[in-house]
Amino acid sequence: MLDTLEVDLDLASSFADFAVLRAADRKSLRRAVRTECEVVAEDGFRLLGRYTLDLSEDGLLLDAGAPCVIGEPVIVSLRMPRGTSWIDAEGHVARAIDGQRREDCGSALGIAFDAMSAVDRAILRASLHGLPPPVPRRHRRMDYASTIGALRR
Numbered sequence: 001m002l003d004t005l006e007v008d009l010d011l012a013s014s015f016a017d018f019a020v021l022r023a024a025d026r027k028s029l030r031r032a033v034r035t036e037c038e039v040v041a042e043d044g045f046r047l048l049g050r051y052t053l054d055l056s057e058d059g060l061l062l063d064a065g066a067p068c069v070i071g072e073p074v075i076v077s078l079r080m081p082r083g084t085s086w087i088d089a090e091g092h093v094a095r096a097i098d099g100q101r102r103e104d105c106g107s108a109l110g111i112a113f114d115a116m117s118a119v120d121r122a123i124l125r126a127s128l129h130g131l132p133p134p135v136p137r138r139h140r141r142m143d144y145a146s147t148i149g150a151l152r153r
Contacts, residue, residue, distance in 0.1 A: 030056045031128045033081045042073040059112040080127040087120035089113045
């Protein structure tokens with residue numbers, strides 16, 4: 001078993017200055033925007049929150065205090081940043097933030113959009129254009145698998 005753990009020291013020393021790659025989990029850029037919305041759970045139409053903390057084409061971070069379950073289906077009505085029009089989407093609770101970490105913004109829910117009309121998605125994309133991303137609260141995760149893959153190329 002130890003034979004499989006041997007390291008090629010020449011290969012390792014040639015990449016001594018190589019940085020470990022960071023994970024890029026998101027498909028679209030989040031934008032730091034607080035806008036009005038109404039997010040309700042499909043089950044019983046419980047109101048989960050009324051304001052976003054950040055927003056992207058794929059979802060939002062909701063300033064929330066209501067309890068919910070990860071994976072719970074939700075209905076979203078969202079007022080466009082810098083505008084007065086509203087769009088609708090269906091989604092699910094992808095993440096719950098309890099506010100226990102020092103860098104957390106309090107209680108919040110990550111909502112992933114599952115269904116949205118093409119017109120509403122285009123309106124959202126246009127309204128997000130030019131808005132700044134949020135200041136990162138944590139360091140990005142190390143992506144060791146991609147780093148090893150890059151070293152092997």
